[in-house]
Structure formats: C-alpha cells, structure tokens
Amino acid sequence: MRQSRLFTKTSKTLPKDEVSINSQLLLKSGFIDKEFAGVYSFLPLGHRVLNKIINVIRQEMNAIDGQEILMTALQSPQTWEPTDRWDDAKMDVWFKTELKNGSQLGLAPTHEEPLTKMMKKFINSYKDLPAYAYQFQTKFRNETRAKSGILRTREFIMKDLYSFCRDQAELDEYYERAKNAYIKIFNRLGIGEITYVTYASGGTFSKFSHEFQTLCEYGEDLIYINEEKKIAINREIFVDEVIAEFGLSRNDFVEKKAIEVGNIFKLGTKFSDGLSLQYVDEKGERKPVIMGSYGIGPGRVMGTIVETHNDEKGIIWPKEVAPYQVHIVSLGKEESIMAESEKLYRMLNENGFETLWDDRVNLNPGAKFADSDLIGCPVRVTVSGKNIENRQYEVKRRSGGEVEFIPQDNIIDYLNK
C-alpha cells in the first residue's frame, strides 16, 4: 500500500476525553474512528489488524472441526421467550425495535437461543452429533456505560462457537480441545505469555468455566495467578475451598489486573431443555443435546494487544497481527530514491511481504519516522540517498534493537529469518 494513497492520516492531537491507551493510539494512528460512545468503525489499517486476528481464530476453529456460519442480528421475541430471556429484567442489554407492522424485534446480544432453535432442524439422531458451529458476528449490547475504548463497546464482533454433543464425556473432550485451541490462538496473537487460563464459576452444569485473562494494568478484572502452574482463579471463586482443590494455598497466588479476552463454558442442557433440542440415541431413546459455548471478541483482543504492546511513540504490533509486516520509509523526493523504493516495494510484495510504503513527498524525515513508530509495523526499512550509494537497506525493528544495514541483495533472506 502506498501511504500517499491511504485515505486515513495520523493526527497529533486527540479528542480530550479519550483516556484509554488503546483508543488514544488507535484513533491517533487512524486505525479506528469513533461514531459515538462505545461504537467504533474500523478503518483500513485497523480493519487489516482485525481481519488478521479473525483469521487466526478462524484457522484454529476450523482445526477443531468448527463449521463457520453467519446468523442474523435481528431477532424475534418468540425465539427468546422459552428461556425467558426476552424479558428486559432477565437480559438487560437488549436493544429493541419493531417492524413497520408493529411487531417486536431485538438485536441479538448473544446467540444461544437462535442457534439452538435452528439446530432443531438438523439434529434428530445420535448420528447427527457431535456438531460444532461458529461465527464472527456483530453483537449488540446496550451497556449502561461503554468504556475503555474498544475494550467494552455496545456493538462488537464476536467469535462464538457452540458445541452440540451426545453426552457429558463428548462435551468434556471437546471442551479440552477448545481450551487448547484458545491457548494456541493467544500464542499466535502475541499475547500468550501474559494470558492465563483462569478458573471461573461453572454454573449448573459444571464445576468451572474458564476465562482467558490477559494481564494488563488497565484491565477491569482481578485475578489470582500461580506462576509455577500457570493457572489463575478469578475473583468470584477465589475462596479457600477452591484453592485447596489445586493443592495450593492463598499465599501461592498473586493478585493481578487483567482483561478477559475469551471465555469457554459448558452449557449442559440449559438451552436444549429450554428449546427442546433432543436427539434419539442408539436405543431409540430421546435425550437432550449437551451444549458448550466458546467466545472471543476480536475487537477486544485488538484493544488488549495495543494496551500491552506500546511505548511512548506508538503501537508495537506482534508479527501475526500487524497491518503490514514491513514499512518502507523513503527519505527525500529525488528520482533515484523513489525508484529504488519502488523496486524494493515490488520485490517485497512479490516475495509475500505485506508492505506499507511511505512514498509521501514534501514531508520531513522526522514526521515520517514518527508516523512509522506510531503505526507500529514490525520492521521499518529506510531508503535514503546515503543508503542507495552504499547499496544497502537500513532496517530497524519496532520492538527495539539497533539499526542494521543489510546489503540490498540480502534483504529477502534477512526478512525471512
């Protein structure tokens, strides 16, 4: 992408009331735009990052046999009445509206009911199970207080996967696969080291559920971690009885602030009972389908990455989620510099490196470097008259370290390693 053609631009000032690091950096760098409180648009650079995150999640969901679907945001009350969740007293985050003819509609805050209801059309026999469906879909939640930039919004994309199993054992096994997939996902997204599988209350159908909590001072949640076992317990269930089950005592845990980037839990028959989702087993008996639910908010993950990967100059994107792998910065507008930059730009693209090229003229070096640091691509390659003379490229990694000078012919090898 030629930066001169990128329609967004960076800004030096910020709306005064943006306080969170994630919204400050993402707005300043032009990754997102704010529509109103808790409602953000993703612009070209931000959209690329969001898609990177989504694609990592998608690959790992496919790897555990998830089948991707896309359900509707518009919901009719009939779907939600059997489980009594149409009631605003029971589900207080509904956005409700109506059809021209006056019938009620809601914008889905989650999808257990509609999916369970839909699966009744396809699940009849034990031969139809297990089934795993997931989607990246926009949820609407009428939060009383949106806050923390893109960490807690009123409209957000969520990856929600639901498992439909024959019995508890099948669910338990899948649950473990999903948990491992989640660990993989957060590793790939660059926050694995600081993300803890956190025990949380399990509800009626299991002892525990699990949250994936990323350590961050700006987090809303408090968790208690044990570094040695790399486990954590969330605040609600951090009681002696639970602690003892891990063979540990209170002193073995440290209190930390964290952001919940994912959660998985066993629903059991809560929704299959409520909406009568049953199957017939080998003996001809009708049984309820055993369900599980597995969520990740890609936007919240993006905000969490920014919160945990930045310095005073801007964002430092982990490799797999960066909008572009390489940022070429051309200094000077001489023909030779632009020609050399373009040659490099083409070569990188041909070799599979996603590249942003700062080809803007009449901009001082300082401004270009500042923008490059702010945008935060992992590798910056500077093309200047001096470097051309020496037949070399000047490379600097956003994550730190010294500038390196790489002979022109070696640049692809260098970037590949």
Add this chain to the structure above:
RNA sequence: CGGGGCGUGGCGCAGUUGGUAGCGCACCUGGUUUGGGACCAGGGGGCCACUGGUUCAAGUCCAGUCGCCCCGACCA
C-alpha cells in the same frame, strides 16, 4: 443507574464587567526546506450542543433537554 467534570471551525484551546468570535494544529495556493513531528507569505472554513427565557444586545446570565468523559454499581 448514582457521584463528578465538560460541550466554542475537523482536533486542541482562548474568549474579561453581556457589545456581534480568535489562536495553534489540520486543510488550500505559491515558494524555500528534507535523517526524528520544517519555515515564509497568502487563503477558506463557526446557527458558540439544542430549546426556551432575561436584555436594546447573549458564546457569556437563567431554566430545561441532549450528548461526551471519568469514578462507582452492573456486565455469558
């Protein structure tokens, strides 16, 4: 939903005892610059959140409404 703060060009801000709105950034034109957010000259852009009141006169005073942010409560 409770408490606090704030609404003035796109963004950041100033605007005195009420007298008809200004600065910086950004933007447009021309020129000079180019290794860490350059400079000069010229230019465009504002129902001062909204509604109603007080007044000869309201960005400024009064009332209400709406919106935004922070803290708390809430949060599959």
